[in-house]
Amino acid sequence: QVQLVESGGALVQAGGSLRLSCAASGRTFSSYFMGWFRQAPGKERSFVARISKSGDSLYYADSVKGRFAISRDNAKNTVYLQMSSLKPEDTAVYYCAAARSTYYDLRALRAYDYWGQGTQVTVSS
Numbered sequence: 001q002v003q004l005v006e007s008g009g010a011l012v013q014a015g016g017s018l019r020l021s022c023a024a025s026g027r028t029f030s031s032y033f034m035g036w037f038r039q040a041p042g043k044e045r046s047f048v049a050r051i052s053k054s055g056d057s058l059y060y061a062d063s064v065k066g067r068f069a070i071s072r073d074n075a076k077n078t079v080y081l082q083m084s085s086l087k088p089e090d091t092a093v094y095y096c097a098a099a100r101s102t103y104y105d106l107r108a109l110r111a112y113d114y115w116g117q118g119t120q121v122t123v124s125s
Helices: none
Strands: 004-007 011-013 018-024 033-039 046-051 058-060 068-073 078-083 092-099 119-124
Touching (some): 004 092, 018 033, 018 092, 033 068, 033 078, 046 078, 078 092
Parallel strands (some): 011 119
Antiparallel strands (some): 004 018, 018 078, 033 092, 046 058, 068 078, 092 119
16 A cells, blocks of 8 residues: 655746655555656646656656656655646646556556545646
8 A cells, every 4th residue: 555645736937847746655665656647627637757666767748748857766755746847738736646567558547556635736827
């Protein structure tokens, strides 16, 4: 069992930056693939980024490529999402998630076994 708690969401102006954190409980954090998803009002939850267990493999949605960076610190049981050049369309609740395996494509919600409660990011124009 893994519990995930996101933090770092805020109201920020367009062009600004934020860093989201996701702290995981338990001693097996390094055995999970980690992902970030977001859900804007009235829209489905969508993939943002994912990172491998060791952190050496990264993948991003086209909409955030070059602006967002995912990373992890296995010693701190934490995954991060550094967001830069934020746009109003980045406004959403951001969720982190943990996956035990790559049986499903890690861009898909069903690949993930555990989810955090989300943190709100609002980008004003």
